[in-house]
Amino acid sequence: MKIAVLSLAHPHAQSYIAALQRMPDIELAVSDPGHATRPVGESGGPALARELGGTHYLASYDEIWRWGPDAVIVCAENIEHRALAERAAAEGVHILCEKPLATTPEDASAMVAAADAAGVVLMVAYPVRFSPAYEELRESVRKGSLGEIVAISATNCGGVPVGTRSWFIDPALSGGGALTDHVVHAADLIGDLLGEEPVEVYATTTAIPNGGSRAVETGGLVSLRYEGGVIASIDCSWSRTNGAPDVGDLVTLSVVGTEGFAEIAPFADILTGWSARRGSLAHSYVPPMDDLLLREFLLAVREGVARQPDGRTGRAHVELVAGAYESTRLGTPIPLRPALH
Template identity: 45%
Template sequence: MKVGVLSFAHVHAAGYAALLRDMDGVEVVTSDPEAGSAPPGEVRGEVLARRLGVEHVATYQELFDQGPDAVIVAAENARHRALVELAAKHGVDVLCEKPLATTEEDGEAMVAACRDAGVRLGVAYPVRFSPAYAALRDAVRGGATGPVLTVAGANNGRLPADSRAWFTDPGLAGGGALMDHTVHIADLLDDLFGEARAEEVYAQTNNLMYEADGVAVETAGLVTVRYTNGAVATIDCSWSHPDHHPTWGGLELQLVGERATVEMDAFCQVVSGFDERQRTGVLLPWGSDLDGAMVRAFLYGTEAGEVDGDGPAVPDAVQVADGEAGLRSLRIALAGYASARSGRPVRLGDRTG
């Protein structure tokens, strides 16, 4: 199987290339023609490909000329549409980094292009494959919690501008922390609640932590989402971890049902300690490879009962988020921006405020 990685712009792109490189039976080819537009100090393009030990070609068309079976789009958010449509044009299944797009128009066009071409469109939400989420999902769907009343979620992290400056470019990223981190938890709840849908969003954002640094986008936010099943969720989507924090971020949920409260921490499988020489805290992860589970599921399908490739059996196997799911989580983020601008709750489908 041949798999292409389109662009090294995203912080996860190198990880995808390395993951594919090490998979049996997979040949990986990369292309990053916009690498020259990155600021000095960002390693991309052919230089990064050589470091990773993977093939690199100069243009996306050269990559498609090799006849890949699938591609992963890891470009800047605003450039997703063009690459997904290019994959659809060539009849190639595509896994796209999140968020799906920066506008609803682009997201809808991407979903339509793949549907019309008969190719699969997946969206990179690896936390669906967390064993912690699988246990929470099983508890809710099995009735142990009773009807869900509230969910408190937090997806925090560092300001990513030091590794990829475009994350704070409103044109390329479509926003800041709200766009970057709301969608992960929005997608988990979209999967968890089944047919129930988000119907109203209220959000507040600010840039108090990095205002003096001239960052042009919001770096902190709190998003409240009301669902058609009566549940209300809050999502802390801030870039609030300091630069020298021992880990890049995390994702946690606390869910309150009528009969039970359950909690999950998607990245708690770590050994913690302190490095006396460096005088800093240390967190050494040992847990499941969520990106690996997601990529394997996209390429080969998720067999019923498998969560992370060799994980525990569950009755209802987790699936890679499809384009429609990616579009729903994007709409929540866009409604959050409309609410933050207007200071009022926004119903989905009405973001003119």
């Protein structure tokens, strides 16, 4: 199967390339035409492709389309996602798009519509959904080990992404700051656990420089209300000290039920908790999340049918983030329309 990675702008592109190189029968190509416009010192282009090894580097996206990929992984700046996904759909090529799916609900809807019209797979890169720790938590919830879920809290924190990929703090390229970057992972897990999308969002943000002036929010707290009554909170802040390792706090999830609770930190490789029915819930893992995500995507490509998390799921999260920004502007909770199907 021929897979092309479109852009090395997002750091996750490097781990996706490494994961694909571990898989059999994959022919891999990379194009990163935007590398020349990045600030001095930020890696990319053919030099980074050579460092990663095992990839066929092409100078332009047009060359990628002539190469004829079966599927692409979009890792460009957020603002570029729609154009690349629409071009891939027009070429009849399946798509895995880095999160967030888009920077506006209109762009997200256009991407879903383009994939539907072309009959191609559109999925969103939420690797944490494939964490063994999360899968154990979901199984516990599905079996009723925690009773009825009454509250959920999540964190997705990191450092201000400056110095390695400065486009994250340029709203013209990213679409926003910590809300845009960090809410969607946690929202995906919570929505999957509950089997529903939120009906209301309330958010507040701050912009503490932490190393220089910032044009985007660097901290945020989001509260979500679900139709079944659950209230969830997401700390999406870029609050880690610059230079400190992010491991252990990229995503944490705490779930409280009427008969127990559970907590996971997938990047710390552990689930802990307690169940009145099962006793202790404590396990350790070594999660190959990117590998598991890509295997799911490649299976969807072979079958020609999108699997979760798909474009509609990604679109719901873009709607959520848009509502969060509206909430910060107005200072009030914002109702969210039901997810479109």
